[in-house]
């Protein structure tokens with residue numbers, strides 16, 4: 001098969017980790033007889049510097065006409081501590097999500113046996129954890145009307161959801177649950193919020209179409225607790241944009257493998273794949289960043305965007321082998337030999 | 353001194369744990385020469401059953417004319433799983449907060465050395481944790497306009513904050529930080545929300561009045577992570593209502609001492625004190641519930657409502673002694689002897 005993949009390296013360590021994911025993807029393409037055309041485009045602080053815009057129209061054009069988007073990381077310290085600056089990298093992110101219609105953010109949290117001791121949680125709490133959040137990504141309070149009144153003395157943010165928005169996200173949730181352990185948790189705050197009551201009644205009405213899925217409804221505050229107490233009690237969780245922002249990040253640190261966690265953002269026409277870690281500016285250009293999360297994001301791309309599970313598994317196998325044999329960057333080296341970003345990428349590509 | 357204290361026992365184990373806090377408070381009053389008049393009033397499911405309302409006007413009258421409110425817990429399984437039922441115990445809670453003007457929820461998370469092994473976190477992560485959240489409690493998306501449009505197909509919740517609301521909460525935060533370790537973290541989502549930008553600019557403008565306080569600004573998703581990774585890096589955290597709901601609950605489970613955590617809700621005229629645990633319906637009437645969180649809430653009442661730190665310390669000392677000597681309920685007994693709710697209360701009162 002032939003694929004056009006938009007390549008958004010972004011800021012900080014983005015370009016370095018993306019380079020490894022490209023290498024590994026090319027090795028997969030070679031082995032399985034596919035042909036990939038990479039289409040680089042500007043985003044983030046790099047794009048602001050170049051053209052004054054974090055998600056330029058040209059970049060959107062490249063993404064919208066590709067078969068998938070592979071994304072590094074964005075964010076630069078010069079934009080920190082000034083959340084009201086007129087142009088910021090995050091705005092590019094939100095614009096990109098909206099314009100590409102990436103409504104479902106898929107955030108797995110799973111454990112690697114060899115990394116369990118990295119978790120802040122006790123081993124017996126974290127063992128066996130394998131959950132996926134589906135976070136709604138193009139609605140809610142992120143995109144509702146916001147502004148000031150009373151000469152700037154009053155601020156407001158409107159949270160809005162339509163039944164159709166909830167349905168398309170929940171549908172993906174039910175389908176994912178069917179492909180996994182058939183448990184779905186709808187996370188809301190239906191005891192306080194009207195939008196949450198809409199979420200809950202919409203999901204309740206869909207239950208009958210998926211009789212095999214065991215559905216539960218939990219308040220967001222309760223989930224924030226149980227994620228720390230018994231993360232392995234969850235399978236698939238669906239939630240709205242802001243709750244998802246908070247809970248997926250909370251979930252990402254419990255496994256101790258945050259530096260290895262990939263993610264996907266799915267739309268109706270296109271999907272984007274990216275590591276969950278940030279642009280890690282301090283490490284830029286030092287060849288020390290861990291490329292595995294980006295490489296595993298490429299695995300998700302083969303699986304979810306191209307429907308090629310074997311190709312994805314080949315990447316996962318290579319990563320597991322690297323972890324088992326200690327071919328890792330300094331964050332995982334634990335006193336053993338630390339390999340460079342490039343060297344880990346080379347090793348993974350050679351072991352596809 | 354003479355105090356009138358409104359006594360809202362509530363549902364489930366509420367009445368049992370409240371009884372112990374009364375006993376211990378009376379022992380303190382006797383020892384230090386105070387006189388307490390307890391003024392019981394209905395709330396929660398108990399009030400719905402009796403008068404059809406979770407926070408009846410009579411109860412409000414009792415609270416508003418007392419020197420403090422001591423609260424047990426509310427919630428009853430018959431109201432669960434129906435968040436859209438016309439009358440629910442939680443509505444009473446929200447109405448009470450609003451009518452009493454309880455704008456600052458004070459939620460400490462601290463550790464008891466003897467209970468460290470109860471934490472889901474590894475010991476080195478949790479050791480030394482001693483933080484306090486100040487959660488804004490009468491504004492934000494909880495109390496903004498909410499409803500449906502388009503024949504119920506669209507739901508909305510409005511989040512609103514005024515500068516004055518942020519200022520009065522932040523003022524308490526700065527003062528608390530001054531009385532503690534002089535570190536204040538403002539938790540917001542200023543990269544996305546206008547209300548958060550108002551929070552941040554308001555707190556920034558107040559920094560100059562508290563030059564000794566070291567202020568940091570963190571996004572809510574980052575705090576959700578760091579609370580699990582390095583909870584002991586925080587001192588005082590201030591945040592808006594919904595973020596506070598999620599993060600204070602997350603923080604409450606990290607210490608392993610959730611059953612012991614007290615809280616306060618402060619207004620301009622009156623303050624309310626309550627354990628953070630729920631009504632624990634399964635344990636009702638069994639004399640097994642742990643009364644220590646409610647007893648420690650009484651300690652906070654002496655300290656914060658009556659400005660009597662010695663009286664509060666006397667209660668804390670008794671609780672520490674009980675923990676050290678194993679005078680605990682079954683949740684903490686670990687194979688040792690488990691005492692009843694009443695027996696723990698009696699022991700604490702006798703040891704004041």
Ligand SMILES: CC(C)[C@H](C(=O)O)[C@@H](O)C(=O)O
Pocket residue numbers: 090093094245543544573
């Ligand atoms: C950078 C920020 C706008 C973004 C979000 O809140 O969605 C980030 O936290 C994320 O989760 O991707």
Ligand SMILES: CC(C)[C@H](C(=O)O)[C@@H](O)C(=O)O
Pocket residue numbers: 191192221442445597
């Ligand atoms: C019961 C509910 C309305 C309440 C809240 O969200 O404030 C509770 O979770 C709390 O934190 O006291």
